[in-house]
Amino acid sequence: MLPLDDLTVLDFSTLLPGPLASLFLAEAGARVIRIERPGGEEMRRFPPRFGETSAPYAVLNRGKASVEIDLKTQNALARLTPLIAQADILIEQFRPGVMERLGFGYAALSRINPRLIYCSISGYGQSGPRSAEAGHDINYQAVGGLLGQSLKRGETPPLPPPLVADVAGGTMPAVLNVLLALRQRERSGRGCHLDIAMADAMPTFAWYGLAQGQAAGRYPEGGEGLLTGGSPRYGLYATADGWFLAVGALEPKFWEAFCEAIGLEEALRDDRRNPESTRTAITRLIAARPAPHWRELLEPRDCCCTVVRTLEEALADPHMTARGLFDAQAEEPGGRRLVSTPLPLAPVFREKLAPLRKVAASGDDTDALL
Template identity: 60%
Template sequence: MTARRLPLEGVTVLDFSTLLPGPLATLTLAEAGARVIKIERPGGEDMRGFAPHVDGRSVPFAMLNAGKEILSLDLKDEADRARLAPLLAQADVLVEQMRPGVMARLGLGWDDVRAINPRLIYCAITGYGQEGPRAQEAGHDINYQALTGVLSQAPGSPDHPATPAALVADIAGGAMPAVIAILLALRQRDLTGEGAFLDIAMSDAMASFAWLAKAQTAATGAAPGPHQGLLTGGSPRYGLYATADGRFLALGALEDKFWARACEGLGLEPDLRDDRRDPQATRARVAAIIRSRDAAHWRATLEPLDCCATVVRSLEEAAADPHFAARGLFRGEAVWDGLAMPLAHVPLPEGLRRARTTPRPVAEPRRPAD
């Protein structure tokens, strides 16, 4: 029987990125078998300072960068840049996350490196892309969601603004599109023999998350207002409801069969079950019923009905859930000088990734040989 091989074995990635989007993308490539060489400035990147720390070591940094080789280089120093030449000539993929034009000013732009290696896949991750009025503008996840209209769909109230719980732009707008584009470009290189420049703008991908609001706009001529969309508060069938003990029930009973089961479990009055007549009246009554009992009651009453009703779990509860434990969802360990830390999860199926049970070491930065 032949030994199992990973899909990106033999692929070398130079990672010039920092913080979350690029490092998560290159971690995903590493988990699929690629050799990732992270280029860090002397003293290390900003993520090394992110809390929490264990014995002076950043757990977020370890989660995102375990299993990578780390080279310490001052890219503003000509001699250090010269040390990159052999790596650039041999690499398959380069990932960078600087503002447009910075790598070019360092002599490491697309035109510079493809002169050295025309087969290189060059992936540039930015907030707003390489060109356009906002290309040089600073931003973070919340800004990209705000400018593209995504936040306007469920902003909370003036008294209680809703900060997004997930870094959607960083991960779903930066890291994952970068991985997809890199894999497609590698396949294209198989066909053409040529490298490619990939312009990944985190804000661009946010348009994908506004698809339903755009459909409503096209159909009615008006965009849904805050909390008026089907999935953002406009339907009593889909949303969060507070329980008597201060927890929440997530209801997603969109289809009629699930809604009927949920109504039975809730004991909702028959005249309110047709939520087309007065959606807000139905929502108010559902909210009152759910608030009358604690989360344990609804977990025991609604979850067995298979009606898309779920008590919101804490992270600790999720990690202990038998289903996720069976699938190894929270498995994966980074080891930094003997200290065990969790490894960031990457959504790759078994068979296309390294075994979750094998710890990934966090390398100390080293200087490349002259």
């Protein structure tokens, strides 16, 4: 028995935030039905291919049913009404106003099913000056002040690898608020409309800078913050073989253990005097030895220093595999299998997951469900 195995989710969303949110719900037991346009949603065409489908689509959509329907046709609402009437949750990811124009807005659907929890995920939310504006993850990070925390004026940095706005601003708040809405519905008997804006969560990740700025009367410039480049105790250092050591030795006990291990001279260990001199010395010391040396020397010392792993190395990491993060598999329509997107569900739930679930071809369940 799983926590959500008595719930039905209609997922009208595309690409990443919504489908990842419905994957969380599916893995917790919910029945998820993807509502896709004729030919399937955009992600089905994303490279690379894996057998008969897209690999990015497969890892996000295992275990979900698929219905194809053109929402612009006159009878679309009538055809979907039986599913809407029995659904508990609806997830959509169109720009604000699109679902209303199609006849599928919250007001219309709540008349069909007053208990429906209707979750709208968008870039800037359902209201506000930017609500109709197009954007992607990097734009939401930019507008919310998150990117500016680590950018130094005049320097061109590498792109940040995590899609923070999509996952932490879209998926995670959607799942959290859906669960809160379910709890509220237990008391009131009614559903609600959730307005999830990816940009809204970006200042959340700048929490430390917000506190600093208000207390000190000056907000830190890019690269000045404790966790964004302002301290030699927290950052990336290049090794002799061209790879990187991640140092997070913020607390005194970790910092002292790190300094002792690398042989940093005593005069530079008080990094408050001249942080840049300390950083320069550490940079020189770390650059003198290859990554395997630092892995062997520092990781056993428990001083918050870790050699960066590639994604391929992470897949084989003994800790990651012991936690079961890569156990779930998706099987594409042709029968080939690949590791599904790992989800940070508590082990008490993850242990109960079906290790293998199929990825439906677009429209596989249209006749059965409509």
